[in-house]
Amino acid sequence: MIRILIADDHQMFIDGLRSLLERDKNILITGEANNGLQVMECIQKLKPDLVLLDINMPELNGINTTALIRKKYPDVKILILTMYKTKGFINGLIRAGASGYILKNTGNAELMEAINTVAGGGTFFSKDVAETLTEKHTKYTPLEDAVLSKREIEIIREMAKGLTTKQIAERLFISSYTIETHRKNILHKLQLTNTAEVILYASQSGLIN
Amino acid sequence: MIRILIADDHQMFIDGLRSLLERDKNILITGEANNGLQVMECIQKLKPDLVLLDINMPELNGINTTALIRKKYPDVKILILTMYKTKGFINGLIRAGASGYILKNTGNAELMEAINTVAGGGTFFSKDVAETLTEKHTKYTPLEDAVLSKREIEIIREMAKGLTTKQIAERLFISSYTIETHRKNILHKLQLTNTAEVILYASQSGLIN
DNA sequence: ATAAGATTACCCATTTATTGGTATTGTGGG
DNA sequence: CCCACAATACCAATAAATGGGTAATCTTAT
Numbered sequence: 001m002i003r004i005l006i007a008d009d010h011q012m013f014i015d016g017l018r019s020l021l022e023r024d025k026n027i028l029i030t031g032e033a034n035n036g037l038q039v040m041e042c043i044q045k046l047k048p049d050l051v052l053l054d055i056n057m058p059e060l061n062g063i064n065t066t067a068l069i070r071k072k073y074p075d076v077k078i079l080i081l082t083m084y085k086t087k088g089f090i091n092g093l094i095r096a097g098a099s100g101y102i103l104k105n106t107g108n109a110e111l112m113e114a115i116n117t118v119a120g121g122g123t124f125f126s127k128d129v130a131e132t133l134t135e136k137h138t139k140y141t142p143l144e145d146a147v148l149s150k151r152e153i154e155i156i157r158e159m160a161k162g163l164t165t166k167q168i169a170e171r172l173f174i175s176s177y178t179i180e181t182h183r184k185n186i187l188h189k190l191q192l193t194n195t196a197e198v199i200l201y202a203s204q205s206g207l208i209n
Numbered sequence: 210m211i212r213i214l215i216a217d218d219h220q221m222f223i224d225g226l227r228s229l230l231e232r233d234k235n236i237l238i239t240g241e242a243n244n245g246l247q248v249m250e251c252i253q254k255l256k257p258d259l260v261l262l263d264i265n266m267p268e269l270n271g272i273n274t275t276a277l278i279r280k281k282y283p284d285v286k287i288l289i290l291t292m293y294k295t296k297g298f299i300n301g302l303i304r305a306g307a308s309g310y311i312l313k314n315t316g317n318a319e320l321m322e323a324i325n326t327v328a329g330g331g332t333f334f335s336k337d338v339a340e341t342l343t344e345k346h347t348k349y350t351p352l353e354d355a356v357l358s359k360r361e362i363e364i365i366r367e368m369a370k371g372l373t374t375k376q377i378a379e380r381l382f383i384s385s386y387t388i389e390t391h392r393k394n395i396l397h398k399l400q401l402t403n404t405a406e407v408i409l410y411a412s413q414s415g416l417i418n
Numbered sequence: 419a420t421a422a423g424a425t426t427a428c429c430c431a432t433t434t435a436t437t438g439g440t441a442t443t444g445t446g447g448g
Numbered sequence: 449c450c451c452a453c454a455a456t457a458c459c460a461a462t463a464a465a466t467g468g469g470t471a472a473t474c475t476t477a478t
Contacts, residue, residue: 010292010313012320016225019232034314083219104219105243111221149424162406164464177427184467185424194434195465197371199405203412358454373434386457393437394454403464404435424475434465443456448449 002026002119005048007033007065008081009206017052020108027115036065043073050077050119055093055206063096063147070097079118100124148189148207155182156202159195211235211328214257216242216274217290226261229317236324245274252282259286259328264302264415279306288327299338309333357398357416364391365411368404 004027006014014032021027030046033039039051051069066078079100080093093101100118102110103126114124148156158168165183169176192198202208213236215223223241230236239255242248248260260278275287288309289302299310309327311319312335323333357365367377374392378385401407411417 011316012290012313013222013225015317015320016222016227016229018225018229020225020228023228081221104221107220108224111224151425159405160409162401162403164403166464174425175427177429178425180465181427182425183465187466192371193466194371194373194404196368196404196408199408200369200412200417203409208409360455375434383455384457386459387455389435390457391455392435396436402436419478421478422476424473426473427471429469431468432466434463436463437461439459441457443454445454446452448451 001028002050002115003028003030003046003048004115005029005031005033005039005042005046005051007036007039007042007051008054009034010054013054021115024112036068039065040068040072043069043076048076050079050115052079052081052115053098055080055082063093066093066096066098077118077121079114079124101129102126103128148186152182152186152189153207155179156186156198156207159183160199160202160208210237211259211324212237212239212255212257213324214238214240214242214248214251214255214260216245216248216251216260217263218243219263222263230324233321245277248274249277249281252278252285257285259288259324261288261290261324262307264289264291273305275302275305275307286327286330288323288333310338311335312337357395361391361395361398362416364388365395365407366417368392369408369411369417 004021006017006029008014008017011034014034018029018032021029030048031042033042039053042048043051053065055063066080069076069078077100078098079102080098081102081104083104100114100123102114102124106126110126114126117124154172155168158171163171165179166176169179172179186198187193190198190201192201199208213230215226215238217223217226220241220243223243227238227241230238239257240251242251248262251257252260262274275289278285278287286309287307288311289307290311290313292313302310309323309332311323311333315335319335323335326333363381364377367380372380374388375385378388381388395407396402399407399410401410408417
């Protein structure tokens with residue numbers, strides 16, 4: 001019996017997946033979570049074997065959640081379910097301790113295979129994902145292994161509201177120079193070159209909302 | 210018996226939803242589609258009563274698909290399933306002919322209610338969506354019915370890649386001055402003030418991807 | 419306690435974006 | 449045939465962002 005926790009910010013996706021997986025007598029859905037913080041609470045209470053984790057969640061994002069699970073509960077397997085196949089993400093998640101990574105556009109059979117493989121201690125990556133990982137390093141790679149600080153995320157959110165460096169400084173009661181530094185560090189950490197790329201990254205990785 | 214077609218670019222979401230809905234004896238899932246073009250093909254072949262439509266699909270987006278269905282098959286009901294609650298989109302979809310609009314983070318009960326209501330000829334909107342529609346116009350909201358031209362969308366996509374005005378000009382073989390004009394028009398149409406807001410809007414409204 | 423990282427702060431040169439104009443040509447719908 | 453709008457192009461002033469530094473505190477985890 002494989003005990004599974006499903007984490008996704010879309011309840012409808014959880015409902016559907018639960019219905020699908022419960023057909024399998026060998027699977028037990030022990031619980032659900034809509035954000036990273038709930039995931040941590042649920043693991044403690046429910047002790048699942050495997051967490052099906054969406055990386056696009058509010059409160060605590062996928063990479064941080066993965067790292068936290070790996071640290072506190074080393075025996076819990078993590079299978080990432082997502083729609084992003086950015087190289088940096090995948091690398092970051094693997095380094096954080098995920099055992100598998102499959103895209104949401106994959107079918108039923110592959111999902112079952114992934115669950116069984118990962119639950120059995122193996123690793124599983126969608127074909128598309130595996131291809132992305134073996135790709136040559138392209139010039140405009142979105143990000144490597146981004147670990148943004150709390151403050152940096154806060155600043156990105158202000159940027160997304162269309163505020164300028166000066167306006168952000170006023171709102172946070174600190175110097176414009178400091179915001180300038182933060183923006184520089186954000187660009188450097190994400191290996192990006194301008195605001196447009198940062199906002200797209202933030203939006204697509206669930207940093208905003 | 211309600212005959213339903215499910216359209217979403219994530220096969221896993223379709224699989225789950227199918228499993229969930231098939232429990233109801235009154236519902237028959239007649240088919241699936243992963244993009245707008247497939248939706249049109251399937252409707253012709255399968256003659257469903259209702260289409261569950263994700264707006265974030267490749268090939269043909271949600272608004273255009275909705276308008277096309279309404280035009281060619283006026284009797285087919287359209288229930289939008291999505292995660293975006295931008296006012297402009299909701300308005301656009303309603304005008305295009307959708308009968309309902311619910312967010313993917315809503316639960317099972319509400320989904321069933323929405324399906325039954327819409328199939329019965331009524332309209333259904335999630336509480337969140339209804340709230341968005343009655344909200345007062347806030348200062349930093351993109352313009353409701355922004356109708357961006359083909360070229361403008363193309364330029365937004367280039368902007369999202371982090372390209373500068375000069376680089377976009379080179380890639381599209383036109384003058385930088387022209388790109389400047391387009392950017393100005395984009396900001397004006399959306400009633401925004403800088404690139405950050407444009408990229409966030411584009412990302413959240415499904416213009417990118 | 420100590421080292422690593424986060425947060426703060428400053429300066430300056432350069433590049434880009436934004437704003438506010440004007441204006442010509444092409445094109446699809448009524 | 450016209451009109452509205454799309455797409456093109458140009459100029460110039462100003463605002464903002466980016467890239468290159470340096471450096472002092474403050475937190476936090478080992």
